[in-house]
């Protein structure tokens with residue numbers, strides 16, 4: 001560590017230090033049990049709510065083979081559409097509900113404290129049966145809320161530092177964090193956990209995409225406020241944290 005950094009730690013070092021668990025920080029933290037945050041988001045007036053087809057597991061199912069084959073894939077065939085059934089399978093793999101205990105619904109991916117602060121949005125460029133535009137996924141109702149109609153490829157690519165993988169993808173997953181959900185329990189440490197949650201979700205997308213013979217690529221390089229603007233996130237209470245593209249592989253073999 002440089003002398004300057006020792007004297008005046010930069011944000012990364014301060015973040016690590018100030019979000020550390022210590023016996024003192026844990027003993028002084030109190031929950032307000034009366035205000036457990038809602039773990040499902042719903043838009044009051046979407047253009048439409050579109051029920052998703054029941055997710056069907058198809059393709060390769062051997063986990064060991066999938067782990068061996070998983071890659072970030074960036075070469076897509078642009079003029080074909082993704083099947084809605086496959087999109088449904090991917091959404092289920094990332095955030096599908098799998099069990100219920102009391103009021104808590106558990107999902108395919110783990111989440112710190114079962115608070116599920118990550119919301120899933122899609123920019124759909126080319127999917128059978130869906131209009132082009134921006135959608136929000138509701139895992140509980142298992143549907144898509146259609147939020148904004150139109151072509152956002154160029155804007156989203158621009159916000160993703162001109163990465164053409166976004167321009168060519170049939171769908172881009174955009175994950176946001178609703179910070180209040182984690183902050184209720186973890187205070188500032190919640191900011192660590194939203195990224196860990198998102199990593200689990202993205203890995204599920206990678207593996208499910210591999211099973212279906214699709215190309216998935218994580219996208220962590222983006223102008224945050226560029227994406228927040230497209231998505232109408234305020235950038236503080238709800239902010240983009242991660243994205244991933246899904247495309248029909250140009251060398252795609254039938255799964």
Ligand SMILES: Cc1cc2nc3c(=O)[nH]c(=O)nc-3n(C[C@H](O)[C@H](O)[C@H](O)COP(=O)(O)O)c2cc1C
Nearest residue numbers: 070071072073074160163165217218219220221222
């Ligand atoms: C947090 C994170 C952010 C990433 N961001 C990008 C990105 O913006 N653009 C991109 O093309 N790949 C991105 N990747 C993919 C990595 O480049 C890729 O995982 C790495 O080169 C290893 O290759 P593999 O995924 O094929 O094993 C990202 C991966 C992670 C985990």
